[in-house]
Amino acid sequence: MQQRNLWTVFSMLVLASAVACGGGSDSSSDAPAAAPAAPAFDPATAGNVSGMVMLNGELPAAEDLMMNSDPVCAMSATDTQSGTFVGSDGHLGNVFVYVKEGLEGQRFPAATGTVELNQQGCRYTPHVMGIQVGQTFEIVNSDPTLHNIHATPAANDEFNMGQPIQGMRFERTFDSVEVMVPFKCDVHGWMNAYIGVLDHPYFAVTAADGMFDISTLPPGDYVIEAWHEALGTQTQNVSVATGQTAEVSFSFTAP
Numbered sequence: 342m343q344q345r346n347l348w349t350v351f352s353m354l355v356l357a358s359a360v361a362c363g364g365g366s367d368s369s370s371d372a373p374a375a376a377p378a379a380p381a382f383d384p385a386t387a388g389n390v391s392g393m394v395m396l397n398g399e400l401p402a403a404e405d406l407m408m409n410s411d412p413v414c415a416m417s418a419t420d421t422q423s424g425t426f427v428g429s430d431g432h433l434g435n436v437f438v439y440v441k442e443g444l445e446g447q448r449f450p451a452a453t454g455t456v457e458l459n460q461q462g463c464r465y466t467p468h469v470m471g472i473q474v475g476q477t478f479e480i481v482n483s484d485p486t487l488h489n490i491h492a493t494p495a496a497n498d499e500f501n502m503g504q505p506i507q508g509m510r511f512e513r514t515f516d517s518v519e520v521m522v523p524f525k526c527d528v529h530g531w532m533n534a535y536i537g538v539l540d541h542p543y544f545a546v547t548a549a550d551g552m553f554d555i556s557t558l559p560p561g562d563y564v565i566e567a568w569h570e571a572l573g574t575q576t577q578n579v580s581v582a583t584g585q586t587a588e589v590s591f592s593f594t595a596p
């Protein structure tokens with residue numbers, strides 16, 4: 342009992358000294374000057390960018406992935422089509438569209454919601470996605486087989502981890518802007534995915550109809566880039582005005 346009281350007193354002393362130190366450092370005149378805060382962005386002044394990614398020519402037939410090397414995959418996969426060429430009626434999906442230039446000097450806190458890269462049916466879902474620097478994303482194995490997730494970034498830290506058991510999950514973040522971070526599975530050579538890492542939340546991935554929306558942008562002049570894993574990148578300049586939606590379209594040529 343006596344020992345417990347001593348611990349209580351000790352804990353209070355530690356707490357008190359921590360508070361005192363915290364308060365003292367603020368008033369120190371030797372403290373380095375903090376970086377100037379970026380001007381606060383008022384969402385009431387925002388505008389939007391929306392548009393479409395088109396494909397000139399015929400959409401290549403989706404590659405039918407051969408999953409025979411893993412009987413679990415061969416038996417359970419419901420979708421065996423590669424995600425590289427997805428689209429309909431001249432529109433292109435799985436294109437990462439984002440603000441490449443124009444937001445320099447502005448700070449946007451990382452989104453707090455966790456996004457998921459799922460391994461399901463021996464494919465990655467989604468095939469293309471975006472996150473912010475510092476934002477947590479979760480890698481999940483939904484299959485009753487071993488996946489080995491291998492990120493091969495250029496600007497961020499590489500990692501390579503096995504998930505042998507269905508239901509396993511782990512969390513990761515990236516520290517640097519990178520478009521795009523490739524992912525592959527070292528067990529199943531057909532599995533690949535791409536994650537765009539940005540220091541702002543202004544990105545989208547086109548669905549099969551090629552449409553995208555990037556909303557609540559500060560007014561300004563921007564370079565918008567569209568990235569496709571096989572067809573490369575294209576850029577467009579756009580001016581965003583308060584309360585307006587600027588239309589932008591991209592057109593890739595089929596291989």
Ligand SMILES: [Cu+2]
Binds near residue numbers: 463526527528529532
């Ligand atoms: Cu795998």
